[in-house]
Amino acid sequence: MGVKALYYSERDGLDMALKNPDKMLFASKAEADARDKVLELSEEIITFLQRKVGGLSEELAEQCALAIAEEKELFTRALKKPELLNEAAETE
Numbered sequence: 001m002g003v004k005a006l007y008y009s010e011r012d013g014l015d016m017a018l019k020n021p022d023k024m025l026f027a028s029k030a031e032a033d034a035r036d037k038v039l040e041l042s043e044e045i046i047t048f049l050q051r052k053v054g055g056l057s058e059e060l061a062e063q064c065a066l067a068i069a070e071e072k073e074l075f076t077r078a079l080k081k082p083e084l085l086n087e088a089a090e091t092e
Contacts, residue, residue, distance in 0.1 A: 007032035011039040042069035 007026045008017035012035070017024035026032045045065035049056055068075060078084045 009036040009039055011036055011043075038066075038069045038072075041072065042066045045069055 004027075007029050008014060008024055009032055012020075012024045024035065026035065042062075042065045045068055046058075046061045049061045049065060050058070053061075074084060
């Protein structure tokens with residue numbers, strides 16, 4: 001039997017990564033680093049949203065921030081062409 005290295009972001013934590021291996025365990029360090037960058041961005045977005053949107057629950061802020069961080073390339077393109085945000089939803 002061979003040995004296989006798996007990587008995860010410490011921000012997710014090992015327990016969470018093991019519970020969600022499809023999204024949180026990676027075969028390469030580069031993939032884990034990319035996930036870590038998404039989580040880092042998400043943390044900053046959470047702080048921003050909580051400061052800008054009064055009454056926003058922490059759970060909802062986390063869900064929104066992670067969705068935005070995971071789709072940052074889409075949001076970047078949508079700054080120039082806003083309709084891109086919902087084109088993907090129409091094709092699903």
